[in-house]
Every structure is written in structure tokens, then in C-alpha cells.
Amino acid sequence: MINKERITNRFISYIKIDTQSDPSSNSTPSTLKQWDLAKKLAEELKEIGLQDVSIDEHAYVMATLPSNIPHQVPVIGFVAHFDTTPDFSGTNVNPQIIENYDGNDIVLNKEKDIILSPEYFEDLLQYKGQTIIITDGTTLLGADDKAGITEIVSAMEYLVDNPEIPHGTIRICFTPDEEIGRGAHKFDVEKFGAEWAYTMDGSQIGELEYENFNAAQAVITVEGKSVHPGYAKDKMVNSMYIAQDFINSLPRLETPEHTEGRQGFFHLSSIKGDVEETKLEYIIRDHDTTHFEARKEMMRDLVSEICSQYERECIKIEIKDQYRNMREKVEPVMHIVDLAQKAMEEVGVTPIIKPIRGGTDGAQLSFMGLPCPNIFAGGHNFHGKYEYVPVESMQKATEVIIKLAELTAKKYE
Structure with missing residues (x-):
């Protein structure tokens, strides 16, 4: 035809x-x-x-x-x-x-x-x-x-x-x-x-x-303190290590390479950083609306938990919904x-x-x-x-x- x-x-x-x-x-x-x-x-x-x-x-x-x-x-x-x-x-x-x-x-x-x-x-x-x-x-x-x-x-x-x-x-x-x-x-x-x-x-x-999927984008900005490494004892805060803590705290098997069908995920799509600042970009996906909202809340809670460990606001998170x-x-x-x-x-x-x-x-x-x-x-x-x-x-x-x-x-x- x-x-x-x-x-x-x-x-x-x-x-x-x-x-x-x-x-x-x-x-x-x-x-x-x-x-x-x-x-x-x-x-x-x-x-x-x-x-x-x-x-x-x-x-x-x-x-x-x-x-x-x-x-x-x-x-x-x-x-x-x-x-x-x-x-x-x-x-x-x-x-x-x-x-x-x-x-x-x-x-x-x-x-x-x-x-x-x-x-x-x-x-x-x-x-x-x-x-x-x-x-x-x-x-x-x-x-x-x-x-x-x-x-x-x-x-x-x-x-x-x-x-x-x-x-x-x-x-x-x-x-x-x-x-x-x-x-x-x-x-x-x-x-x-x-x-x-x-x-x-x-x-x-x-x-x-x-x-x-219900879809959102999350941008996590981690703030550190850069000090000469020779004099950094009790002064330097390496933002990349804090970012690593954040990454490792999310469910490791809830990523694109481990999910299928209606299973949702967190996907780290970009990471850029140095001692002073590290920025992580994630996409959040889930077919179920309740699970989708829970994923966003999990990321916010994780930010609060890590900040409490450092006794200061060292991480900021911005989440934007993309589509439903x-x-x-x-x-x-x-x-x-x-x-x-x-x-x-x-x-x-x-x-x-x-x-x-x-x-x-x-x-x-x-x-x-x-x-x-x-x-x-x-x-x-x-x-x-x-x-x-x-x-x-x-x-x-x-x-x-x-x-x-x-x-x-x-x-x-």
C-alpha cells in the first residue's frame, strides 16, 4: 500500500x-x-x-x-x-x-x-x-x-x-x-x-x-567549604563527599537499569562538582501517583537528614513536576x-x-x-x-x- x-x-x-x-x-x-x-x-x-x-x-x-x-x-x-x-x-x-x-x-x-x-x-x-x-x-x-x-x-x-x-x-x-x-x-x-x-x-x-510515568526533575545543590588541603583539618567540607552520601542513601535497585514494567525509579542523570559545590540532577519516575509523591518526599527527607548531621543547611533541593x-x-x-x-x-x-x-x-x-x-x-x-x-x-x-x-x-x- x-x-x-x-x-x-x-x-x-x-x-x-x-x-x-x-x-x-x-x-x-x-x-x-x-x-x-x-x-x-x-x-x-x-x-x-x-x-x-x-x-x-x-x-x-x-x-x-x-x-x-x-x-x-x-x-x-x-x-x-x-x-x-x-x-x-x-x-x-x-x-x-x-x-x-x-x-x-x-x-x-x-x-x-x-x-x-x-x-x-x-x-x-x-x-x-x-x-x-x-x-x-x-x-x-x-x-x-x-x-x-x-x-x-x-x-x-x-x-x-x-x-x-x-x-x-x-x-x-x-x-x-x-x-x-x-x-x-x-x-x-x-x-x-x-x-x-x-x-x-x-x-x-x-x-x-x-x-x-508521572515525572519530575530534582536538582540537588550541595555546598562545601574549600580550604587549602595542607591546612584543611576541621575546616574543609568537601561537597562531593556529601553528594556521595546522598547518592548512596537512595535505594540502589530503584534505578532504570534495575526496573521494568510499572516499577518506578530515581535516575541520576548528571553530576558536576568540586570541593566548594556539587550539583546532582535526577529524574523521578513512577506510574502510581501515591508512589510518585512518596519518592519526592523521600528525597526531601534525605536532604533534611543529611543537613542535620552537619548541623547546617549544606544541601538544597528543587523539585519540579514535568508531566503526569x-x-x-x-x-x-x-x-x-x-x-x-x-x-x-x-x-x-x-x-x-x-x-x-x-x-x-x-x-x-x-x-x-x-x-x-x-x-x-x-x-x-x-x-x-x-x-x-x-x-x-x-x-x-x-x-x-x-x-x-x-x-x-x-x-x-
């Missing part, structure tokens, strides 16, 4: 554009280079025949595919983000295409001896015989979430070119800065005008998710999940319904009045050099979007 060469070329044209976001920036988008892809997408949407194409002052791109049926159907939407993570370079992405993958190790970079192996990444074996797009080992790929953008654009183009497929009005939006937790911050839900939407931002083929579990907003309208599940089944995809161990724009959008489950985009190993995406998964995701549009139109006949 969906032309393989066309979808491959479209995806590669997107990932060649560096759109890495920057958490230290206060602007939206957080980096000027995100405008490069935003503007390209706005022009492309016009070229394929969408209407009401707009790009606002914050680089949010919106467009409309008008209804082609006489009866009233709820307006639905599809959302993806065009930024890539600040965790790994997205500059000069040089993709490689592996045709008819044979199930063996893939050499990403011979010179640096970087290997993508199914012995470590077992999911690769699902895609024997398929076409896989990989990195050259020096950058990420950008399937998160340029695969989602590719699928949405390709689906809209297909519906324009095949008007015999019934559908109601469809709205699409491409957002900046999702990777730094701000993708929905300036999303104009009223302007978007959809009753519900789907983010195309999941991983492996079949994923369908309507619950995600969208389950409570999606469950009252579960028919939108049922439609997505049926769409997958009708195009030959087995749904994998599970909680997201992360977050999407859809989490925030659901609390802004736009219920927004998450559908697979097809990529694996996001945020690093081992990232890859099977072209066939992108084709199937595109088919799911098309089928969702058709099923929604038929449901409301």
Missing part, C-alpha cells in the same frame, strides 16, 4: 536535518535549527494538498485534511515532534540501509569497532528479512520522532491521493522541544480543534499506550484506544498494550483537554548510536493512521 522507497527517502530527508533541542535554553523552540525542519514540513504539507497549514511563532506546525464524507464525524488529530534528544549528537546523521537483514551482527562503524548485535539487542531478530535503517555509529538516527512525522505526512498524502477512502476532518501538529519536556507547553489545543488525538511516538511495531500519567484522562474515553487497537488488527499488526516507561506530548495534552494515546512509530534504541528503524514498521504505522481515519468515519455513520 505505502511505497517503500518513497517513505524511506522522506524519512532520510528529515533525519539529515539537525534538530537537537537544548534544556538550558529558555526560548521556544530551544534551538534555532529546529526551525529548519519546521519550515520544510510546512511547505511539504502545502505541496501534498493539506489545508490551513500554519507555523506559529514557536515553530508549531499545524494543518488540516478536510472531511470527504457527508455526515458529522469527530475531528481527530495526529501529533509528532521534530526535535531530537540533547543526550546524543544529531549533527551530520549518516544513515545506512540494510536490505534483507540476515539476523547477524551489523557493523555500524568498522573503524571504531561499533557493532549492533542481536545478542545484545534481541529485538533485531524480529526484523529478519526486512529493510533496516541504522546509524554510522557517530550519531543517533532521529527515528524518535522523525519516523512519526514521516508516517503522518505519508498517511495524509495517501488519503489525499485516494479520496475513495472515507474520513472525517483530520488535524495534524508537529511540535518542538518534546525531548526536553516542553513539547506541549505552547500547544494551542483550542486552535488544533480535535476531539482526541494520537501521538506517533512509540517504539516497536504494535505498541499502543495510554498510561505513562495520562491514564486518568484516557480511561473515560477508552473508545479511542479501542479504535487504535482495531486499526492495528485490521492492517495485520498485533497490538502490544503496555505502559510507557517515559512520556510523550500526549501525556501533557491529555491534561490540557486533548486525550492522546500513543502509537508505535517503529524505532528502537532511541537516544543513541544503536538506534534503528525497520522501514516495514514505518509502512505499517502509516497504514494504521489511514485505517484509524477510515474506522472513525464508519463508527459515526
Whole structure:
């Protein structure tokens, strides 16, 4: 149904554009280079025949595919983000295409001896015989979430070119800065005008998710006293040692590398310090709201306990909530999940319904009045050099979007 060469070329044209976001920036988008892809997408949407194409002052791109049926159907939407993570370079992405993958190790970079192996990444074996797009080992790929953008654009183009497929009005939006937790911050839900939407931002083929982590960021600043080490007896206070006490006091097995499913965690994502000051950055995650609040309280209590040992305020903590579990907003309208599940089944995809161990724009959008489950985009190993995406998964995701549009139109006949 969906032309393989066309979808491959479209995806590669997107990932060649560096759109890495920057958490230290206060602007939206957080980096000027995100405008490069935003503007390209706005022009492309016009070229394929969408209407009401707009790009606002914050680089949010919106467009409309008008209804082609006489009866009233709820307006639905599809959302993806065009930024890539600040965790790994997205500059000069040089993709490689592996045709008819044979199930063996893939050499990403011979010179640096970087290997993508199914012995470590077992999911690769699902895609024997398929076409896989990989990195050259020096950058990420950008399937998160340029695969989602590719699928949405390709689906809209297909519906324009095949008007015999019934559908109601469809709205699409491409957002900046999702990777730094701000993708929905300036999303104009009223302007978007959809009753519900789907983010195309999941991983492996079949994923369908309507619950995600509750999320917060914690910044712990430890203050020490720097004194010449030759004369430091009873005077120096080394902030790095206090920071080490803090780190070691948190549950060691409640970290990302030891948890799965609905298990929450504390993740130390950054540490910078010297004798005078050490700063720790954590992310806090839990699907259960009560456990989530308890995790935040545990960190605050630990700060108080350590400060009492030193008889002074040597640690400060700042915790900011990032997003919440969208389950409570999606469950009252579960028919939108049922439609997505049926769409997958009708195009030959087995749904994998599970909680997201992360977050999407859809989490925030659901609390802004736009219920927004998450559908697979097809990529694996996001945020690093081992990232890859099977072209066939992108084709199937595109088919799911098309089928969702058709099923929604038929449901409301």
C-alpha cells in the first residue's frame, strides 16, 4: 500500500536535518535549527494538498485534511515532534540501509569497532528479512520522532491521493522541544480543534499506550567549604563527599537499569562538582501517583537528614513536576484506544498494550483537554548510536493512521 522507497527517502530527508533541542535554553523552540525542519514540513504539507497549514511563532506546525464524507464525524488529530534528544549528537546523521537483514551482527562503524548485535539487542531478530535503517555509529538516527512525522505526512498524502477512502476532518501538529519536556507547553489545543488525538511516538511495531510515568526533575545543590588541603583539618567540607552520601542513601535497585514494567525509579542523570559545590540532577519516575509523591518526599527527607548531621543547611533541593500519567484522562474515553487497537488488527499488526516507561506530548495534552494515546512509530534504541528503524514498521504505522481515519468515519455513520 505505502511505497517503500518513497517513505524511506522522506524519512532520510528529515533525519539529515539537525534538530537537537537544548534544556538550558529558555526560548521556544530551544534551538534555532529546529526551525529548519519546521519550515520544510510546512511547505511539504502545502505541496501534498493539506489545508490551513500554519507555523506559529514557536515553530508549531499545524494543518488540516478536510472531511470527504457527508455526515458529522469527530475531528481527530495526529501529533509528532521534530526535535531530537540533547543526550546524543544529531549533527551530520549518516544513515545506512540494510536490505534483507540476515539476523547477524551489523557493523555500524568498522573503524571504531561499533557493532549492533542481536545478542545484545534481541529485538533485531524480529526484523529478519526486512529493510533496516541504522546509524554510522557517530550519531543517533532521529527515528524518535522523525519516523512519526514521516508516517503522518505519508498517511495524509495517501488519503489525499485516494479520496475513495472515507474520513472525517483530520488535524495534524508537529511540535518542538518534546525531548526536553516542553513539547506541549505552547500547544494551542483550542486552535488544533480535535476531539482526541494520537501521538506517533512509540517504539516497536504494535505498541499502543495510554498510561505513562508521572515525572519530575530534582536538582540537588550541595555546598562545601574549600580550604587549602595542607591546612584543611576541621575546616574543609568537601561537597562531593556529601553528594556521595546522598547518592548512596537512595535505594540502589530503584534505578532504570534495575526496573521494568510499572516499577518506578530515581535516575541520576548528571553530576558536576568540586570541593566548594556539587550539583546532582535526577529524574523521578513512577506510574502510581501515591508512589510518585512518596519518592519526592523521600528525597526531601534525605536532604533534611543529611543537613542535620552537619548541623547546617549544606544541601538544597528543587523539585519540579514535568508531566503526569495520562491514564486518568484516557480511561473515560477508552473508545479511542479501542479504535487504535482495531486499526492495528485490521492492517495485520498485533497490538502490544503496555505502559510507557517515559512520556510523550500526549501525556501533557491529555491534561490540557486533548486525550492522546500513543502509537508505535517503529524505532528502537532511541537516544543513541544503536538506534534503528525497520522501514516495514514505518509502512505499517502509516497504514494504521489511514485505517484509524477510515474506522472513525464508519463508527459515526
